[in-house]
Amino acid sequence: MAKKYSKKRSPLLKRNPSKKRNPSKKRSQSQRNPNKQKRSQPQKKSTKKRKLNAYMVAKEKARLANSPNFNYNGNTYHRAQTETGMTIYKKKN
Secondary structure (H helix, E strand, C coil): CCCCCCCCCCCCCCCCHHHCCCHHHCCCCCCCCCCCCCCCCCCCCCCCCCCCCHHHHHHHHHHHCCCCEEEECCEEEEEEECCCCCEEEEEEC
């Protein structure tokens, strides 16, 4: 003979009607606790762009002109491409 299971719901599945929130009964701003401190938003720091150093200025000038090489500080830098297609310059003495 098969056992008969009761139709009782688990206590975890029961709803508690007393904890239901009624959206129409929200407290207005004047009813909220005035002594409670508000969280302050972190202030965004303004960042200032730095001037490019001399090497980067020379490299960008060569890259934009599609030049095969450029000289900087007594060294010659030759153009190469990465697998992803980015243009880089490698140092050759």
